[in-house]
Amino acid sequence: MTTFKALFAEKKETDVALVYRTAALDDLSEGDTLVKVAYSGINYKDALASVKNGGVIRSYPMIPGIDFSGTVIATDSSQLAKGTAVLATGYGLGVTHTGGFSELARVPAEWLIPLPENLSLKNSMILGTAGLTAALAINKLEQNGLKETKDAAILVTGATGGVGSLALTLLQSLGYTHITALSRKKDTADTYLQSLGASAVITPEDIVPDKVGPLGKQQFDFVIDTVGGDTVAHLLPVIRYGGSIALCGNAAGIAFQTTVLPFILRGVNLLGIDSVNISRALRIAMWQRLAACVTPEALAHISRQEVGLAEAEPVIDSLLAGTHTGRTLIRMD
Ligand SMILES: NC(=O)c1ccc[n+]([C@@H]2O[C@H](COP(=O)([O-])OP(=O)(O)OC[C@H]3O[C@@H](n4cnc5c(N)ncnc54)[C@H](OP(=O)(O)O)[C@@H]3O)[C@@H](O)[C@H]2O)c1
Structure with a gap:
């Protein structure tokens, strides 16, 4: 049986807790494509998703993570080949559909955007x-x-x-x-x-x-x-x-x-401005523009840090407190 690590938001008696644990494919929402996640950004919405009354997640347990980049490892879709580098943002990710705080993500192929040229897996999530x-x-x-x-x-x-x-x-x-x-x-x-x-x-x-x-x-x-x-x-x-x-x-x-x-x-x-439910055509146009306009040198100025899956909690606290600066990525090892 395939097992991997993921971070779950779980409802406890009086609170919501983030639990780092081993997961199986059955823990993931349905989709025709399995992605080995490389990076997932920790966004303000993920911070809200990780606390009680944050108003983001309605049904627990849920794997948060509203975006990720990674590589397709299996797909039933004719639109994508195994080995394609992809990114995903929005839709139900990390809200109603298990998200990016996981070593594996399973999603519909149409949610995935092939990485534009000039954009690495890491830089695509510095942007995210x-x-x-x-x-x-x-x-x-x-x-x-x-x-x-x-x-x-x-x-x-x-x-x-x-x-x-x-x-x-x-x-x-x-x-x-x-x-x-x-x-x-x-x-x-x-x-x-x-x-x-x-x-x-x-x-x-x-x-x-x-x-x-x-x-x-x-x-x-x-x-x-x-x-x-x-x-x-x-x-x-x-x-x-x-x-x-x-x-x-x-x-x-x-x-x-x-x-x-x-x-x-x-x-x-x-x-x-909504980034969750925009059309696929607009998504692709925006990612092409980001890749074309924001050089790796320009992106290097963004304050960033990387943490492991088990180390997300202090970052979430600082996002909620408004003390966080720039972008923090979860790097899957
Ligand atoms: N519409 C969409 O589709 C969409 C997509 C992404 C994000 N968002 C929303 O956009 C906002 C920013 O997201 P983010 O990921 O960039 O979050 P973030 O990294 O936490 O940035 C929010 C910034 O707002 C300022 N801030 C925080 N708390 C504040 C408060 N109580 N009063 C005044 N200023 C405060 C802080 O900047 P300073 O300390 O520099 O003032 C903070 O760094 C969030 O509300 C998020 O939910 C919406």
């Missing part, structure tokens, strides 16, 4: 769901005017996080020059954020107005927000006429209060 989400946000902003000028004033929030760091990297790689990073870690991460392409670094306090009102001084043309909550409420009144904000995340909460004035007086666009 975070890089895909950053690419989708930039793509949507470009469809709403960003493409027209390389010196538009762009703000990226939650800038030391996975999506934030990779949004800065991709924006810089695409030639955008006027990028502000918003980070609670400005004191310690200033140099890091500048190395990713930020020309200025500000703190959340810098965008809190002296006097709260529905409209403020116009400061940014385009915003990529990974934080949600009150940050969005503070940003909407300072987006310039015709500008756009792409909402990706909820690290600071899911609710915010605003008025219609930024929308009806300044024509501001509020753009939603």
